[in-house]
Amino acid sequence: MNRTPIDNAEMDPSKIDQILATEEDLVPTSGFLASVMERVHDEARMPAPLPFPWKRAIPGIVLATGVFGWGAFEFARQAIQASRTINVTQLQIPASVEQPLEQAGWVALALAVSLVSWLLSRRIAGHSS
Amino acid sequence: MTATSTSAAEDLADVTRVLAGEVQAFEGIVRRWQGPLVNMAWRYCRDRGRAEEMAQEAFLRAWRGLAQWRQESSFSTWLFALAANVFRSELKRFPTVNLPMEDIAEPAVPARQHDALAERERYEVLRRAVLALPHRYREPVVLFYFHEMDLSVAARTMGLPEGTLKARLSRARALLRSRFPHLDQESLSPAIAALNTGKEASR
Numbered sequence: 001m002n003r004t005p006i007d008n009a010e011m012d013p014s015k016i017d018q019i020l021a022t023e024e025d026l027v028p029t030s031g032f033l034a035s036v037m038e039r040v041h042d043e044a045r046m047p048a049p050l051p052f053p054w055k056r057a058i059p060g061i062v063l064a065t066g067v068f069g070w071g072a073f074e075f076a077r078q079a080i081q082a083s084r085t086i087n088v089t090q091l092q093i094p095a096s097v098e099q100p101l102e103q104a105g106w107v108a109l110a111l112a113v114s115l116v117s118w119l120l121s122r123r124i125a126g127h128s129s
Numbered sequence: 130m131t132a133t134s135t136s137a138a139e140d141l142a143d144v145t146r147v148l149a150g151e152v153q154a155f156e157g158i159v160r161r162w163q164g165p166l167v168n169m170a171w172r173y174c175r176d177r178g179r180a181e182e183m184a185q186e187a188f189l190r191a192w193r194g195l196a197q198w199r200q201e202s203s204f205s206t207w208l209f210a211l212a213a214n215v216f217r218s219e220l221k222r223f224p225t226v227n228l229p230m231e232d233i234a235e236p237a238v239p240a241r242q243h244d245a246l247a248e249r250e251r252y253e254v255l256r257r258a259v260l261a262l263p264h265r266y267r268e269p270v271v272l273f274y275f276h277e278m279d280l281s282v283a284a285r286t287m288g289l290p291e292g293t294l295k296a297r298l299s300r301a302r303a304l305l306r307s308r309f310p311h312l313d314q315e316s317l318s319p320a321i322a323a324l325n326t327g328k329e330a331s332r
Contacts, residue, residue: 016305019252020259020274028167032181036159036188043192044152 079104136161140204147195159188162205166212172271173216174225175257183219187212202285209286213272225260255309259301266301269294 139157146154166187170180191211198207259270272283273294280298284291 014302014306016255016302016309017278019255020270021278023168023172023256023274025164026168026171026177026180028163028181028184032163032167032185033156033159036163036185037153037156039185039189040155040159040192041152043189 076105137203137205141200144195144198144204147192155192158191162188162208165205166208169209169212169271169275170216172259172275173220173268175260176225179225183216184212186219187215190215206282206285209276209282210288213268213286217268255305258305258308262301262304266297266304269297270301273298 139161143154143157147158163184166184167180170183170187171177174180174183187208191208194211198204259267262270268287269283269289272286273280276282276286280291280294284294287294
């Protein structure tokens with residue numbers, strides 16, 4: 001095994017080094033090997049997890065993405081048209097109402113980001129618990 | 130650690146057989162590495178029962194992920210790195226109960242020269258004090274001494290650059306020295322020296 005030389009200060013065989021380096025070896029209990037192998041055999045007997053059916057799922061995912069994308073596009077288009085129509089008919093919409101309509105996209109984006117961060121934090125919390 | 134080089138061929142053969150579907154071949158791997166893995170786990174938690182549980186978990190993870198060993202590194206390097214990950218996450222889930230570093234008092238009365246038992250107990254206090262080190266310093270110390278002060282192997286096990294590991298070790302030693310100021314001034318006791326000599330001879 002290759003030994004990497006450490007600088008003199010660290011290689012100095014201080015008492016701390018010697019104490020920490022001289023641990024008496026622990027011998028595993030007699031049943032340890034059998035216990036590990038029993039669990040390995042148990043795992044080996046379990047049926048392999050079913051792989052995710054990507055071939056079947058991909059068309060569905062693509063279709064769903066397309067539908068949602070198209071829906072979002074149509075919704076945005078309708079919203080823009082509606083806001084223009086409102087302007088054409090000269091309805092007097094107060095600026096405090098009109099501005100939020102224009103910024104609806106940003107609000108939706110902010111909500112989406114919040115949702116993602118909430119889901120992410122839940123996932124992290126779930127892993128660490 | 131000489132077992133590491135001598136068993137490399139056996140490890141490779143056993144892994145190949147396991148991957149070909151021969152479950153029983155894994156027993157050879159467990160037989161060869163149970164000692165090192167239990168001892169490594171023991172240094173992480175200093176609880177015998179728990180050390181065996183953690184080592185068992187590491188073997189199971191190794192079993193599940195055996196196909197991920199790419200043979201770019203030795204089997205032992207891969208196994209130790211995997212075990213270190215398992216032990217780290219196990220101790221994160223259920224931490225060992227340790228005293229804070231400040232609460233570990235250095236025994237006030239020096240052990241008598243002939244009282245080997247008292248001296249061993251005293252050294253055990255220092256070993257347990259390692260577990261009270263801040264997390265970033267604890268694992269480098271555990272792995273460095275487990276790998277018999279081989280910096281490069283310890284760094285590979287941790288997945289850290291050697292320089293980083295060296296800096297953390299240096300800081301950890303400084304912390305331990307500040308807690309146990311009298312240890313460096315004493316000469317090595319005959320009992321520990323004998324233990325040292327025995328180990329060197331067996332390598």
